Amino acid sequence: MGNLVADLRAIAGPAHVLADPDVVAGYATDWTRRYTGSASCVVSPGTTAQIAEAIQACAGYGARVIPQGGNTGLVGGSIPPAQSDGADCVILSTKRLTALCPVDPRSRQVTAGAGVTIARLADHAAAAGLRYGVDLASRDSATVGGTIATNAGGIHTIRYGPTRSQVAGLIAVLADGSVVGSLSGLTAGSTGFDLAQLLVGSEGTLAVITEARLALRPPEPAAAVLIAGTTGIAAATELLAHIREVIPDLLAAEYIDAAGLALVRDVAGLAPPTADPHEGYLLVEIAATAGVPDPDAYLQRLDTVGLPADTVVALDANAMAALWSYRERITEAIATIGMPHKIDVAVPIPALGAFCADLEGVVRDAVHGHGNSEPRLIVFGHLGVGNLHVNVLGPDPADTGVDEAVARLAASHGGSVAAEHGIGRAKTGWLAFSSLAADVDAMRSIKTALDPAGLLNPGVLFPPEIQQQRATTRTV
Amino acid sequence: MGNLVADLRAIAGPAHVLADPDVVAGYATDWTRRYTGSASCVVSPGTTAQIAEAIQACAGYGARVIPQGGNTGLVGGSIPPAQSDGADCVILSTKRLTALCPVDPRSRQVTAGAGVTIARLADHAAAAGLRYGVDLASRDSATVGGTIATNAGGIHTIRYGPTRSQVAGLIAVLADGSVVGSLSGLTAGSTGFDLAQLLVGSEGTLAVITEARLALRPPEPAAAVLIAGTTGIAAATELLAHIREVIPDLLAAEYIDAAGLALVRDVAGLAPPTADPHEGYLLVEIAATAGVPDPDAYLQRLDTVGLPADTVVALDANAMAALWSYRERITEAIATIGMPHKIDVAVPIPALGAFCADLEGVVRDAVHGHGNSEPRLIVFGHLGVGNLHVNVLGPDPADTGVDEAVARLAASHGGSVAAEHGIGRAKTGWLAFSSLAADVDAMRSIKTALDPAGLLNPGVLFPPEIQQQRATTRTV
Numbered sequence: 001m002g003n004l005v006a007d008l009r010a011i012a013g014p015a016h017v018l019a020d021p022d023v024v025a026g027y028a029t030d031w032t033r034r035y036t037g038s039a040s041c042v043v044s045p046g047t048t049a050q051i052a053e054a055i056q057a058c059a060g061y062g063a064r065v066i067p068q069g070g071n072t073g074l075v076g077g078s079i080p081p082a083q084s085d086g087a088d089c090v091i092l093s094t095k096r097l098t099a100l101c102p103v104d105p106r107s108r109q110v111t112a113g114a115g116v117t118i119a120r121l122a123d124h125a126a127a128a129g130l131r132y133g134v135d136l137a138s139r140d141s142a143t144v145g146g147t148i149a150t151n152a153g154g155i156h157t158i159r160y161g162p163t164r165s166q167v168a169g170l171i172a173v174l175a176d177g178s179v180v181g182s183l184s185g186l187t188a189g190s191t192g193f194d195l196a197q198l199l200v201g202s203e204g205t206l207a208v209i210t211e212a213r214l215a216l217r218p219p220e221p222a223a224a225v226l227i228a229g230t231t232g233i234a235a236a237t238e239l240l241a242h243i244r245e246v247i248p249d250l251l252a253a254e255y256i257d258a259a260g261l262a263l264v265r266d267v268a269g270l271a272p273p274t275a276d277p278h279e280g281y282l283l284v285e286i287a288a289t290a291g292v293p294d295p296d297a298y299l300q301r302l303d304t305v306g307l308p309a310d311t312v313v314a315l316d317a318n319a320m321a322a323l324w325s326y327r328e329r330i331t332e333a334i335a336t337i338g339m340p341h342k343i344d345v346a347v348p349i350p351a352l353g354a355f356c357a358d359l360e361g362v363v364r365d366a367v368h369g370h371g372n373s374e375p376r377l378i379v380f381g382h383l384g385v386g387n388l389h390v391n392v393l394g395p396d397p398a399d400t401g402v403d404e405a406v407a408r409l410a411a412s413h414g415g416s417v418a419a420e421h422g423i424g425r426a427k428t429g430w431l432a433f434s435s436l437a438a439d440v441d442a443m444r445s446i447k448t449a450l451d452p453a454g455l456l457n458p459g460v461l462f463p464p465e466i467q468q469q470r471a472t473t474r475t476v
Numbered sequence: 477m478g479n480l481v482a483d484l485r486a487i488a489g490p491a492h493v494l495a496d497p498d499v500v501a502g503y504a505t506d507w508t509r510r511y512t513g514s515a516s517c518v519v520s521p522g523t524t525a526q527i528a529e530a531i532q533a534c535a536g537y538g539a540r541v542i543p544q545g546g547n548t549g550l551v552g553g554s555i556p557p558a559q560s561d562g563a564d565c566v567i568l569s570t571k572r573l574t575a576l577c578p579v580d581p582r583s584r585q586v587t588a589g590a591g592v593t594i595a596r597l598a599d600h601a602a603a604a605g606l607r608y609g610v611d612l613a614s615r616d617s618a619t620v621g622g623t624i625a626t627n628a629g630g631i632h633t634i635r636y637g638p639t640r641s642q643v644a645g646l647i648a649v650l651a652d653g654s655v656v657g658s659l660s661g662l663t664a665g666s667t668g669f670d671l672a673q674l675l676v677g678s679e680g681t682l683a684v685i686t687e688a689r690l691a692l693r694p695p696e697p698a699a700a701v702l703i704a705g706t707t708g709i710a711a712a713t714e715l716l717a718h719i720r721e722v723i724p725d726l727l728a729a730e731y732i733d734a735a736g737l738a739l740v741r742d743v744a745g746l747a748p749p750t751a752d753p754h755e756g757y758l759l760v761e762i763a764a765t766a767g768v769p770d771p772d773a774y775l776q777r778l779d780t781v782g783l784p785a786d787t788v789v790a791l792d793a794n795a796m797a798a799l800w801s802y803r804e805r806i807t808e809a810i811a812t813i814g815m816p817h818k819i820d821v822a823v824p825i826p827a828l829g830a831f832c833a834d835l836e837g838v839v840r841d842a843v844h845g846h847g848n849s850e851p852r853l854i855v856f857g858h859l860g861v862g863n864l865h866v867n868v869l870g871p872d873p874a875d876t877g878v879d880e881a882v883a884r885l886a887a888s889h890g891g892s893v894a895a896e897h898g899i900g901r902a903k904t905g906w907l908a909f910s911s912l913a914a915d916v917d918a919m920r921s922i923k924t925a926l927d928p929a930g931l932l933n934p935g936v937l938f939p940p941e942i943q944q945q946r947a948t949t950r951t952v
Binding site: 349 | 581650657667671725822825890
């Protein structure tokens, strides 16, 4: 391995290859600390060309390449495998790809390096009078490249779509070191397969993304935020549909169940948002439609919806922030009472009620089957796009029985086992719950076609046995 | 071939396999009549399962499959090759896949069969109080499947994106007869490579699309349409940027050059739209932003833009339609004076001025180099997304010199040789002008991985020599 480190130092510069085991261990551990692996070194190239050279160098030594952005994923997708199949792993960090071009106001697009953080991108867009459509809690660490590779979501997905909808082009390095893609940002038309869209959500298994051309949006400040007490998620879904009929442009539509609201109130010391407690809470943020911010008009329209009696509407910034705090502080509140199983699933909106009706029983059965005590269940998430975060406290963090049971339940309701966090290493075994075997076969064919040696991010996305198969047919 | 026809009749029903040469010839000819090929029969299966069986039957006989929707493409992508490499071709029409499910208002999505026309889909969405985001002149014939396969655009691309942006899922049959995809319509999240997005724009070379889950939009009637006289496309682009700064939500932004406007006035007998003639005309349609249709507010905002003195703003439906007629009647006006070379290209918006500045010289050189008389050049198109339709009259329709020169010019300005019509058979030789060799190689790897026998739409998208290469390695 000494030679590979030396070669990588010659490519990226001596300062940009870290081989101290303690330092490498930090990069090889997931943000959740639930996933950790082992790597020989961390290389941080400064250009696309250096990344191509680094990948080719790794291929020459039979070493696997683990692309890493902000390392804020929650499913182990940006760290090396825990069990090596004998090959060395090199973590390829994109943190030095921080170039950020001036915003082009005519196309409403910007070109950003893969290592630019979402927070910096958002500030850059705002300085040009525009907005980046994806925002998420990890904005200070999560990167352009990482969020594209995982098709990251967030609270504004209902309005602007997930990261996929922002990508107007990208540059990436394939496993053979070839550079593909375009930054021309053309939204009209077609010249063959859209490789950029294939790479969105490919979780580092097909290429290392180095630059992206991203769509920006006109700014839309919030005109109002409301929280409505409901009888549960089915009622919240119904209410949301009525609200969207009269106010189509919602910036966010979130759900918090009774257990989640009680916990966040308790931990954060917040007053109740509504007069009485409820089974579930719908939080809606309404856009001040471009240039016509008229709160009265919104309120009149909301009046026609038949909002529940126990609804609070905030119209000024402080009051809006106060309502958001119930949703924004849930994750930290949960962290104070233990290490939860966080199961990120998507379910078609019409099936959310039935999914949640089954959830408690499924969780209890899964937990008791593993000899655990009574579980604590908290459900919240991006209701407007059917993306729920199911949190279960009680079972040992290493016991994935409840995670699997919830993923299976989502799939049985027509949903998917992974949503805004992706498959990573955590969910490869469950891919078949919600994807047709033919889909997985087609994915595998594409993976083999573009990365025949299984060089990029082995063990991510595909079940490990497939990677092992691959390793035996390695041609490098 | 007799056996294949019999097998296909057994699969799809005797009435749904047409083998009369005169009838087949009609299906084997492109809407433009510039492209025609030869096929043994036309099969119109009624279900996804029948399509899978039909593809497998064709594979068994070594026959190629040419998927066909409305056959309204303009680049020969939906008809068989003119020169056979010895293999029979079967046209697989999706016209019987006309199922249209009820609109789901909660997800704002609908499931439609591949053979549903865009006009029928639009009516269906409107009946549910929603709108389909893509509209195009061929709406009465163009189908859901065909517009997905070509990533069709149209006048609303600036607002809703091309067809790609509408696709929330699809079902398709691969070359091996396996059925892939999902209609769950989940917009949040990622469970591996997005096969649906890979198939958008793949022009029938990877799969036959049979059903799609499509996003619908809230209706946005037009509040105003304006035509502004400008000094040319650079000025029109600049003006459009200013308008978008104050009114972000434009439904359309079209360009018509002086020659185009003069011709359409002449042929259609229309009065001039503006007081004086100009080098170029910007036509803008402004959405009545959801629920707050206030023409005065728009006009006040437009006042801040510094519109050219010679601008006409229409606020009522008849006046808006009158302004649109200059744009909508251009294609028929051009058809009255000859068979034009129609070159559909996309150019980054900031480069449109430079592209058009070079265009006349490039066209003249290309035409004179081929011994033709003075050409007539008309430029119009979807300015807001950089998609221009360059029309050249004069050169013999069979002489593609000017088409190639214009495609090359677009590429030299950072644009692409194809836009909303795709590559088809017409532009395969020019793919490399605007795509990196590595991109084409990656596309070819994916094509080989999913269709190793080159069964689906040979000669489309990839240069013919590649298909011939493929034919020699055919494994069926």
